[in-house]
Amino acid sequence: TQLLEQSPQFLSIQEGENLTVYCNSSSVFSSLQWYRQEPGEGPVLLVTVVTGGEVKKLKRLTFQFGDARKDSSLHITAAQPGDTGLYLCADRGSNYKLTFGKGTLLTVNP
Amino acid sequence: GAVVSQHPSWVICKSGTSVKIECRSLDFQATTMFWYRQFPKQSLMLMATSNEGSKATYEQGVEKDKFLINHASLTLSTLTVTSAHPEDSSFYICSVEGGSNQPQHFGDGTRLSIL
Numbered sequence: 384t385q386l387l388e389q390s391p392q393f394l395s396i397q398e399g400e401n402l403t404v405y406c407n408s409s410s411v412f413s414s415l416q417w418y419r420q421e422p423g424e425g426p427v428l429l430v431t432v433v434t435g436g437e438v439k440k441l442k443r444l445t446f447q448f449g450d451a452r453k454d455s456s457l458h459i460t461a462a463q464p465g466d467t468g469l470y471l472c473a474d475r476g477s478n479y480k481l482t483f484g485k486g487t488l489l490t491v492n493p
Numbered sequence: 494g495a496v497v498s499q500h501p502s503w504v505i506c507k508s509g510t511s512v513k514i515e516c517r518s519l520d521f522q523a524t525t526m527f528w529y530r531q532f533p534k535q536s537l538m539l540m541a542t543s544n545e546g547s548k549a550t551y552e553q554g555v556e557k558d559k560f561l562i563n564h565a566s567l568t569l570s571t572l573t574v575t576s577a578h579p580e581d582s583s584f585y586i587c588s589v590e591g592g593s594n595q596p597q598h599f600g601d602g603t604r605l606s607i608l
Contacts, residue, residue: 416596425497425586425599426537471536479525479590481597483536 387484395490403458404487406472414475419468462491499600513573516587522567525590543570
């Protein structure tokens with residue numbers, strides 16, 4: 384059974400600061416996805432990465448996928464209160480099933 | 494606009510009651526939908542895969558007689574929590590599979606509280 388470990392579990396920062404959260408898998412990802420979930424809502428897909436070493440940027444968010452395809456990081460530059468939420472990594476495996484990590488709960492204080 | 498509609502968004506009921514949650518695909522026909530459960534401050538755990546016109550596939554440890562899934566049409570899947578007890582209180586989320594080059598689209602979840 385694949386295990387996805389995310390760190391840190393909680394992160395509270397001030398507006399304008401930079402941050403990085405991490406996702407590590409016990410096995411190679413089939414297809415790595417990052418989601419953000421706000422309280423009382425379903426998760427929203429941020430990015431999908433499939434190639435080892437891949438880097439994708441989405442405005443102030445930078446996603447890196449490890450060369451061995453077993454780890455990933457999400458870096459946010461100049462965080463804003465609107466970035467607050469639960470950040471989840473997931474592996475999209477066979478039959479489109481998603482295995483989620485436990486997430487990093489980010490709070491950006493104004 | 495929303496791709497997936499989940500209803501109700503919040504329900505409180507007494508122990509022993511059965512509760513039905515609906516998940517509708519608004520934009521496209523969905524042969525596959527998924528049901529997840531999320532406990533407070535924890536991640537989403539896949540409960541079952543809902544297949545249109547056939548039986549659902551349940552993950553290990555999920556009681557199929559407890560969590561009844563019906564996917565009778567290409568736009569609607571329902572999850573019925575039968576004889577719910579306080580330990581069934583959770584956030585239930587459905588998703589619609591978009592296909593090999595499309596993401597899954599998630600509903601906004603149903604907060605179930607059993608008293």
